[in-house]
Amino acid sequence: MALNLELDPDTNDLVIARGAGRIEGIQYIAQLVKNRLLTVLEEWDLDRTIGIAWFDLLGKDYDLGIIQGTVRSVILETRGVTSVTSLILTPDTKERKLNITFTGTGDGTEFTGTVTV
Numbered sequence: 001m002a003l004n005l006e007l008d009p010d011t012n013d014l015v016i017a018r019g020a021g022r023i024e025g026i027q028y029i030a031q032l033v034k035n036r037l038l039t040v041l042e043e044w045d046l047d048r049t050i051g052i053a054w055f056d057l058l059g060k061d062y063d064l065g066i067i068q069g070t071v072r073s074v075i076l077e078t079r080g081v082t083s084v085t086s087l088i089l090t091p092d093t094k095e096r097k098l099n100i101t102f103t104g105t106g107d108g109t110e111f112t113g114t115v116t117v
Contacts, residue, residue: 004024004032009034025109026107026109028080029080029107030112033075034113036074036075037071037115038115038117052071062091068087071102075104080106081105084103084104085105097116098116099114102114
């Protein structure tokens with residue numbers, strides 16, 4: 001698997017210490033999943049089909065079943081992911097956020113992650 005630039009898991013900024021940090025293997029797969037979940041549909045000018053239509057999915061009458069299906073599909077379509085073993089969506093209506101905790105496998109190894117949208 002190719003090396004990729006490492007991103008700080010909290011800020012998504014590049015990790016730089018005597019040059020840019022590199023990441024590979026299961027950490028790279030987990031980072032790809034997180035980035036895909038945080039990308040809003042049509043956000044990236046080079047490919048407007050990448051991302052999730054969060055503004056459409058998270059309206060007043062949202063359906064967690066539809067959101068869970070969408071999130072699961074995005075995770076499974078991520079390069080290197082072979083399965084999703086756990087997916088927990090926790091809406092916070094007071095803060096208007098959705099916490100997503102996921103566990104999956106890739107390269108024969110388990111990975112986990114959490115994102116908030």
